[in-house]
Amino acid sequence: MSSTNETARNNNKQPLLNYHHGFGNHFESEAYEGALPIGRNNPRIVPHGLYAEQLSGTAFTAPRNENRRTWLYRMRPSASGTSSAFRPCGSSGSSGSNSSGSDDSDNGSASSLLPETFGRADWFRDMRLDPNPMRWGATPLHSSKGSDGDDSGVGINFVEGIHTLMGSGDPMCKSGIGIYVYACNTNMSSSGEKEEDVNEAKRDMHMFNSDGDFLIVPQQMGLWIQTELGLMTVMPGEICVIPRGVVFTVNLIHNDTEEEEECHLACGNNNFARGYILEIFRGHFQLPELGPIGSNGLANARDFLHPTAYYESSGDKTNTTDRDDRRRLHYTIVNKFGQKLFERTSPHTPYDVVAWHGNYLPYKYDLRRFCAINSVTYDHPDPSIYTVLTARGGDEEGTALADFVIFPPRVMATDENTFRPPWFHRNVMTEFMGLIHGEYDAKKGKKSDGDATDASGGGFVPGGASLHPIMTPHGPDAESYFANVENSCDGPVKFEGGLAFMFESSAMCRVSRYALECEHREVDYASCWDGLVGSFPRPHT
Numbered sequence: 453m454s455s456t457n458e459t460a461r462n463n464n465k466q467p468l469l470n471y472h473h474g475f476g477n478h479f480e481s482e483a484y485e486g487a488l489p490i491g492r493n494n495p496r497i498v499p500h501g502l503y504a505e506q507l508s509g510t511a512f513t514a515p516r517n518e519n520r521r522t523w524l525y526r527m528r529p530s531a532s533g534t535s536s537a538f539r540p541c542g543s544s545g546s547s548g549s550n551s552s553g554s555d556d557s558d559n560g561s562a563s564s565l566l567p568e569t570f571g572r573a574d575w576f577r578d579m580r581l582d583p584n585p586m587r588w589g590a591t592p593l594h595s596s597k598g599s600d601g602d603d604s605g606v607g608i609n610f611v612e613g614i615h616t617l618m619g620s621g622d623p624m625c626k627s628g629i630g631i632y633v634y635a636c637n638t639n640m641s642s643s644g645e646k647e648e649d650v651n652e653a654k655r656d657m658h659m660f661n662s663d664g665d666f667l668i669v670p671q672q673m674g675l676w677i678q679t680e681l682g683l684m685t686v687m688p689g690e691i692c693v694i695p696r697g698v699v700f701t702v703n704l705i706h707n708d709t710e711e712e713e714e715c716h717l718a719c720g721n722n723n724f725a726r727g728y729i730l731e732i733f734r735g736h737f738q739l740p741e742l743g744p745i746g747s748n749g750l751a752n753a754r755d756f757l758h759p760t761a762y763y764e765s766s767g768d769k770t771n772t773t774d775r776d777d778r779r780r781l782h783y784t785i786v787n788k789f790g791q792k793l794f795e796r797t798s799p800h801t802p803y804d805v806v807a808w809h810g811n812y813l814p815y816k817y818d819l820r821r822f823c824a825i826n827s828v829t830y831d832h833p834d835p836s837i838y839t840v841l842t843a844r845g846g847d848e849e850g851t852a853l854a855d856f857v858i859f860p861p862r863v864m865a866t867d868e869n870t871f872r873p874p875w876f877h878r879n880v881m882t883e884f885m886g887l888i889h890g891e892y893d894a895k896k897g898k899k900s901d902g903d904a905t906d907a908s909g910g911g912f913v914p915g916g917a918s919l920h921p922i923m924t925p926h927g928p929d930a931e932s933y934f935a936n937v938e939n940s941c942d943g944p945v946k947f948e949g950g951l952a953f954m955f956e957s958s959a960m961c962r963v964s965r966y967a968l969e970c971e972h973r974e975v976d977y978a979s980c981w982d983g984l985v986g987s988f989p990r991p992h993t
Contacts, residue, residue: 469683471757475739475815481682482525482807483761493523502806503529507680509695509736509812520695520736522810524680527763528800538787538794542568565608566786566793571616571632572966575791579619579962583921586963589972590915591615591633593724607638610675610702611659611786611793614729617967618884618919620959623663623733624790627845629854629957630664630731631884633917637724639703641678658802659786660699664733667841667856668692669953671888671915673725674705679814680805682759688727688888689951691840691856692816693737699785699802700814726915728886730955732854737841740855745825751840755821758813764801819951822860830867832874835859835954846958851881857954859892864945872945873936876927882957883920887912890950895929895980914950918977922960930983 472479482488487502489495494504502525509520573579593608594615613636621628640657668675674687679700686692687705694700704725742749783798822840827833838857845853864872873893885892895912912918920926928936967973 469685470760471684471816472760473754473757475753475756476811477758478809478811479758479813480807480809481761483763484806487525487807488809489525498525500806502526505529507697507810507812509697520810520812522681522808522812524805525807527804527806530802533798533800534796536797538789538796540568541566541786541793541795565612566795568792570788570791570793571614571630571964573616573964575619575622578616578965580965580968581960582963582968583924585918585920585924585926585978586967587912587918587974587977588617588916588967588970589974590913591635591726591917592972593635593637593726608636608724609638609640609657610634610636610725611640611657612636615966616964617917618961618963619731620882620957620961621733626664626734628733628959629955629961630729630733630791631955631961632729632731633727634729635724635726636702636704641701641703656782657784657786658699658701659788660697661694661731661788662697663788663791664731665696665736665843666694667730667732667737668694668727669729669886669888670725670727671886672727675725675727676703676705677701677814678703678762678803679759680803681808681813682762684757684759684814684816686816689820690816690818692814693841694814695736695812698814701803728917728953728955730854730856732843732845734845734853735843737843737856740836740839740842749823749825750838751817751822756815756817758815761805761807762803763806764803819858819860822858824860824862826862827865827870830865830870832865832870832872835874835956848958851958852956853958855954855956857956859950859952859954861946861948861951864947865941868941870941871936872939872941873928873932876925878923878925879920880922880958882922882959882961883926884955884957884961885912885918885920886953886955887914887916888951888953889914892950892952893932893947895932912952916972919961919963927981929980931980933984 472481480488484500486499489499489504493506498504505524505526507522507524509522510518512519514520569575569578593606594613614632614634617631617633619628619630623630640659642656668686669691670686670688672688674685675692677684677686677692677694677700679694679698681698684692685705739751739753783801785796785798785802787794787796817840819840822838825833825837835857836855838859839855840858841856842852843854864870892912895918927933
């Protein structure tokens, strides 16, 4: 076991973060000396009056090399406080009583903007099959009413700012994936903020996902993520994975350091966070096999970072009698369950895990650490050579439920007759692409009046996205194609112009009503190939 230190800042809070290095490893961590039991998992008397609780990410009988679980030693078990029952979010669940019969209407509910369905899309009624290629401009910040525009005066947190783009399968059957975008400008939690700035009725929201694992890709502004297992910062150019069932909170990192300022300037000057989410409803992400590459390359296991134990010391609020104190000290727990959102109130913080040991953990990864493998002779290799993480579950061996692929800075092939961008393609897989910064070498970015969210300018822009469904033809646009045909490729070239990524899945995805109707959709995307006209037979020269 090893750890690394990282200084990160979130408003007035400046703790020193520690991480464990590795992938799939069994780690142990304690934030209070002597809190971990020795020699057993569930002793009759847990050290320091803690409770032992197991969090299982796989079935008990899963093969040992795939089995995932972590033992938590916490101030109160998660079951404590669940007499306040989960209620559906949205207007139909905004009032009522909890299971103990007490009125919960004065609980300072944090869910005033939460819809009934996760990502503001009903998984069955609002999703459509559409085989056409699609492209979107950068995701804007949406108002509470869901209209497009820069509503910077409206507080939208991470959960409230998520919109479903597409998905497949059914989380209730643990099959398929979901793809989402987020845009938010306020914190989920008041932790670390000045007391006079805290909106008690809205800020203290915490979430867990009963449906699957989240892979989060920030594009603009960094994220401060608190989980039951510890703290992480995730900046644009990094990713994180939050496994099924782990409670977490997402706050925003503002530009308090030089590194964050540079990243912010590279990704845009808008005053809100934006990014992408891939969710898998089955299994967990893992490293791809290296095969003939050998024992090193692509994403190295040592570069994945896991948080260390961290706990909040707030006490139980069940005995608080002052009405204002109850509103200030209450915690809202949101549960994504079957693509629906449910909430309940808790009298104590969910972040009271003092120690833990196991291998079912959230983690982060810096995409700059990726060791790219490429052709050094001729031709552009298949994009699978840039796979960072994969999730098994496709219908055939070697076919993934989902792959996370990046197109990082790299040296391009030097053969004089190599076409450097990706080739024209029809694929048995669904391809969803996003752009973190810069340009993608097969699509030129354009802006209208300097606004990346304006789809009328066309182009593949940072914060935007594209979709090429199964067997839908796609490839470099006409401008990129002819520019690269004229490129003599007579010397090595290092591409450093941007960082794009792809969520690739064997599943055929349905597209949400939001994705089809939003104002930043580029409805004439397919016209980028209109300039590719026939020239056969070309006269000999």
